Amino acid sequence: MYDTDLIQKLVSSENYFKKREEVEKLRHKAIKMSHKFHFENNRFYHDYCKLKGLKGDIKPEDFHKIVIPDGVFKSYQMESPEKSPKEFKQWVDRISSVPIDFTPKGMGSLESFLEEFYSNGMLLGFSSGTTGKLTFLPRDEFTRSMIVRSYNEAIDATLKLNKGKEQFILGIPRKTFLQVGYNGKVVADSISPGNVFHAFDNLKADIIRLRMRGPRSSKEKVINYFIKKMLPKIEKNAIKNIVGKLEENKGKRVVFMGPPFLIIDTAKYILENGINAKIAEDSFLASTGGFKGRSIVSRDKMNELIEEAFGIDSKRYIDLYGMTESNSIMIDCLEANNKHIPPWMEVILFDEHMEPIPPEGKATGTYAFLEPSSKSFPGFITTGDKLKIDYDGCPSCDKTTPILLSIERLPRLESRGCSGVLAKTVAG
Amino acid sequence: MSKLKGYYLPKSLKSVEKQMDFTERNVSDYTILVPTINKENIKDIVTGLKENRKKYLAEMPLTEIANAYGNVSKAWADNNYKKKKISLELLPQLTNLSPELIEFYQFRSIYKIDEQTINFLSNLNMPPDVFKQFTPIEGANTFVRAYAGFRDKIALKRITQYDKELELVTYITPSNVPGFIESLGIFIASIVKASGLIKTPSVQPLFAPLYAESVAEQNEKIGETIAVVPWAGGDESIEDIIFKNSNVVSVVSSTQTAMSVKNRIDELNRNGCSIKGCYHGGKFGIELIAREMANRDVAGLAALDGIGYEGYMCGSPAFGFFVEEGGELSPLEFAEVLADELEKLSRSIPQTNFFRKLREVKIGEILSRPEFDGGQRIFPSSEHNFAVIYESNFNLNPIGQNRLIRVFGVKSLEEVIEKMKPWKEYLQTAGVAIGNNRVQKLAEQMGKIGFSNIRIAGTVALPRLGEAWDGYYPIYEFFIPDSIHWTSINTVNFENEIKELTKIKNEVISQGVFNPNLQLR
Numbered sequence: 001m002y003d004t005d006l007i008q009k010l011v012s013s014e015n016y017f018k019k020r021e022e023v024e025k026l027r028h029k030a031i032k033m034s035h036k037f038h039f040e041n042n043r044f045y046h047d048y049c050k051l052k053g054l055k056g057d058i059k060p061e062d063f064h065k066i067v068i069p070d071g072v073f074k075s076y077q078m079e080s081p082e083k084s085p086k087e088f089k090q091w092v093d094r095i096s097s098v099p100i101d102f103t104p105k106g107m108g109s110l111e112s113f114l115e116e117f118y119s120n121g122m123l124l125g126f127s128s129g130t131t132g133k134l135t136f137l138p139r140d141e142f143t144r145s146m147i148v149r150s151y152n153e154a155i156d157a158t159l160k161l162n163k164g165k166e167q168f169i170l171g172i173p174r175k176t177f178l179q180v181g182y183n184g185k186v187v188a189d190s191i192s193p194g195n196v197f198h199a200f201d202n203l204k205a206d207i208i209r210l211r212m213r214g215p216r217s218s219k220e221k222v223i224n225y226f227i228k229k230m231l232p233k234i235e236k237n238a239i240k241n242i243v244g245k246l247e248e249n250k251g252k253r254v255v256f257m258g259p260p261f262l263i264i265d266t267a268k269y270i271l272e273n274g275i276n277a278k279i280a281e282d283s284f285l286a287s288t289g290g291f292k293g294r295s296i297v298s299r300d301k302m303n304e305l306i307e308e309a310f311g312i313d314s315k316r317y318i319d320l321y322g323m324t325e326s327n328s329i330m331i332d333c334l335e336a337n338n339k340h341i342p343p344w345m346e347v348i349l350f351d352e353h354m355e356p357i358p359p360e361g362k363a364t365g366t367y368a369f370l371e372p373s374s375k376s377f378p379g380f381i382t383t384g385d386k387l388k389i390d391y392d393g394c395p396s397c398d399k400t401t402p403i404l405l406s407i408e409r410l411p412r413l414e415s416r417g418c419s420g421v422l423a424k425t426v427a428g
Numbered sequence: 429m430s431k432l433k434g435y436y437l438p439k440s441l442k443s444v445e446k447q448m449d450f451t452e453r454n455v456s457d458y459t460i461l462v463p464t465i466n467k468e469n470i471k472d473i474v475t476g477l478k479e480n481r482k483k484y485l486a487e488m489p490l491t492e493i494a495n496a497y498g499n500v501s502k503a504w505a506d507n508n509y510k511k512k513k514i515s516l517e518l519l520p521q522l523t524n525l526s527p528e529l530i531e532f533y534q535f536r537s538i539y540k541i542d543e544q545t546i547n548f549l550s551n552l553n554m555p556p557d558v559f560k561q562f563t564p565i566e567g568a569n570t571f572v573r574a575y576a577g578f579r580d581k582i583a584l585k586r587i588t589q590y591d592k593e594l595e596l597v598t599y600i601t602p603s604n605v606p607g608f609i610e611s612l613g614i615f616i617a618s619i620v621k622a623s624g625l626i627k628t629p630s631v632q633p634l635f636a637p638l639y640a641e642s643v644a645e646q647n648e649k650i651g652e653t654i655a656v657v658p659w660a661g662g663d664e665s666i667e668d669i670i671f672k673n674s675n676v677v678s679v680v681s682s683t684q685t686a687m688s689v690k691n692r693i694d695e696l697n698r699n700g701c702s703i704k705g706c707y708h709g710g711k712f713g714i715e716l717i718a719r720e721m722a723n724r725d726v727a728g729l730a731a732l733d734g735i736g737y738e739g740y741m742c743g744s745p746a747f748g749f750f751v752e753e754g755g756e757l758s759p760l761e762f763a764e765v766l767a768d769e770l771e772k773l774s775r776s777i778p779q780t781n782f783f784r785k786l787r788e789v790k791i792g793e794i795l796s797r798p799e800f801d802g803g804q805r806i807f808p809s810s811e812h813n814f815a816v817i818y819e820s821n822f823n824l825n826p827i828g829q830n831r832l833i834r835v836f837g838v839k840s841l842e843e844v845i846e847k848m849k850p851w852k853e854y855l856q857t858a859g860v861a862i863g864n865n866r867v868q869k870l871a872e873q874m875g876k877i878g879f880s881n882i883r884i885a886g887t888v889a890l891p892r893l894g895e896a897w898d899g900y901y902p903i904y905e906f907f908i909p910d911s912i913h914w915t916s917i918n919t920v921n922f923e924n925e926i927k928e929l930t931k932i933k934n935e936v937i938s939q940g941v942f943n944p945n946l947q948l949r
Contacts, residue, residue, distance in 0.1 A: 044796045051791065051808050051815065069789040072796040090798035353524060354785030382789070 132213020171258020278311030568894025683709030722755025729886030736889025743857025759837030
């Protein structure tokens with residue numbers, strides 16, 4: 001039985017400030033419950049745990065053993081899922097912990113195939129590696145609600161937003177199954193319904209896949225040629241749309257969120273064209289995902305551009321760290337721009353010999369997380385990122401959670417990330 | 429902390445050493461000094477090596493060279509040899525391979541570098557029949573076959589005696605088989621009476637310098653003709669000096685690195701240089717078990733092949749173990765027995781947690797496939813040392829590293845070989861267990877497809893005297909174009925060899941790998 005009350009108790013902004021031991025106890029209880037649920041309901045996870053000699057009941061010393069590789073979520077064998085709907089559904093069934101009772105028809109576009117799943121209750125949010133093989137995470141209604149809750153609770157612990165009154169300007173599409181875009185949209189809609197502006201309209205999965213893996217047929221080559229021609233214009237238009245919206249909200253409080261390259265390009269456009277788009281000092285800027293595929297701009301340079309173009313203190317520019325596989329984000333505190341690990345996530349770092357590193361002081365290793373709030377798939381995942389974490393927490397704010405000091409992609413794994421997808425998709 | 433040199437230079441090049449900058453790498457209680465080589469350093473090194481070669485090696489009798497290397501092998505075979513002790517302490521930390529694995533696969537291959545090997549290689553003379561069929565080679569327990577056109581046959585005839593003088597042979601070495609290629613490069617350079625310059629892999633700059641020191645301990649003059657240094661691969665300011673001064677550049681690395689060196693050497697050759705490039709890029713292997721050999725003894729030997737270098741050697745059976753139906757053990761039963769043998773062997777040749785975790789990652793991906801809802805079987809290790817997966821659907825996917833052993837049942841081995849065609853340029857070794865009466869025919873099919881090494885099960889990761897390598901032939905590859913494709917079979921009697929190898933395998937299980945009486949084959 002999946003204990004939703006326990007999860008809701010855990011995914012709460014209050015836990016950022018409670019005693020660490022107290023939250024840990026609650027978190028461990030939730031992880032054990034979640035593990036048991038997935039062990040009993042997820043065929044893949046059951047076999048995987050059995051292979052490691054684990055059963056339904058585990059202890060905290062077993063936690064590092066239950067993490068599954070992120071590659072699981074792109075282990076389907078077909079090149080185009082929409083062309084093998086039955087086989088793809090069998091794969092989803094095997095990695096999913098909740099039943100999906102419908103037979104997909106497929107045969108159309110990838111976007112319409114994902115629509116089919118969505119209208120039957122299952123979001124297949126995706127991210128892509130540079131090889132273009134999309135990662136799909138099956139999220140049922142409860143798990144999706146946990147994305148909204150996790151983001152909201154993390155934001156509440158940090159930003160103090162005025163629910164229902166905030167004006168959002170999003171540098172992400174209005175409709176997409178790209179997980180990062182989906183998350184931004186649903187979270188903004190939940191905070192301030194009706195006050196969300198999108199710089200892009202739809203971003204179809206087929207286009208993203210084509211851009212990420214390259215054309216595989218003469219038809220795709222032609223489409224790719226035209227997309228390549230069109231995309232710079234789309235990006236330019238998006239920037240103009242954002243600037244127009246910022247001008248419209250001049251002097252007012254807004255929350256502007258997008259991939260960092262879009263924030264930078266918007267700031268540059270404003271400054272180059274002498275536009276006054278200064279928003280209220282208590283506005284927020286938020287970015288996620290880094291600069292994949294684009295030239296990297298240092299935080300100092302970004303701060304400078306942000307202050308000059310938008311007229312807000314750079315401390316109100318927060319960078320977010322999340323993953324397609326996770327329901328949560330790590331968000332900068334305003335006091336010192338330190339990224340805080342949400343109290344409902346257990347982080348495990350592995351050393352170069354793949355041994356778990358004790359969670360003390362400052363430690364660097366391969367990042368794995370345990371997130372019990374995922375009901376439709378096991379949220380216990382090892383990633384291709386190398387993190388440096390300070391378990392002693394933040395010296396500048398009241399939160400009791402560990403902080404993230406740096407992020408590095410591990411070289412042996414393909415570089416990935418939703419922002420990377422966006423960067424490559426819209427790059428000319 | 430004790431200091432160790434992550435490089436080796438002849439005594440006569442002490443002055444160069446003084447000019448070099450160093451970085452320190454701490455491993456265990458040791459600090460390894462790793463030099464940063466610049467243009468001037470490398471110029472002095474290659475000039476010095478060539479001068480020393482003229483002075484000490486060019487006229488040295490082969491018996492003296494053979495004697496020196498024979499003594500080096502004896503020294504390393506002694507478990508109390510200080511350099512061996514240091515290597516076994518530090519290499520596991522640098523490579524994550526267990527000391528037992530390093531001893532069994534790497535060091536035991538080095539012990540085979542003896543007088544017999546050197547005499548054989550220095551008097552290579554292939555009989556003309558190698559162009560017609562697999563032919564037994566005198567002095568080695570192997571069959572060799574060469575596939576070539578008319579011109580290549582003439583070219584081979586012309587070089588039966590090494591008439592071309594080689595001054596400098598450069599080896600760029602890989603990290604997946606730590607130590608073996610470095611030692612091979614050093615001793616092969618000596619055999620052709622050339623100085624040897626070895627580029628160490630950044631993962632472990634330790635073994636080659638220790639081995640070179642051993643050679644110098646046995647014969648100071650040969651020691652004067654060896655240099656072991658790291659440099660940044662692709663740095664043209666350094667590599668151009670090296671390549672232009674080398675008669676032979678041998679690269680054993682990823683396909684990307686090999687091709688990048690090839691492009692540079694081709695360019696230098698177009699501009700008047702005469703450098704022979706020998707390129708050994710990434711390859712994959714396969715294990716083929718004939719129905720007449722589908723038994724427990726062979727499963728035990730196949731286990732040795734699966735363990736070797738944790739599956740990262742070019743010849744490792746990364747594609748899987750293909751077992752013919754209709755034998756004493758069905759493919760599924762063979763998989764189960766293989767798991768049993770792996771469990772026993774893994775106690776003598778343990779796996780470190782590093783590779784265990786890498787396997788778990790791959791297993792996670794495989795287990796998530798719907799086929800595991802029925803038809804597939806997993807035989808796990810109760811001690812988490814391996815996993816054998818019996819797969820009912822034939823597929824070719826080179827993912828059998830980290831002791832992830834995949835077993836497939838097939839109607840016939842010939843059918844598997846035919847399906848390997850698309851992988852032609854990546855084929856190297858096949859571990860084979862087959863009745864003597866089927867060997868020649870199957871080997872002919874394999875040679876034509878592109879296999880270069882047909883090794884009896886149990887020896888995939890243990891190269892033998894007289895074998896081909898990546899379709900080339902050691903030493904010959906320094907002198908002749910690459911258009912001849914060489915294939916070898918590393919035994920002349922499969923049935924007898926399986927009995928002998930099984931005795932060794934059983935001894936490994938009962939006595940461990942550091943047993944000084946453990947037989948070498």
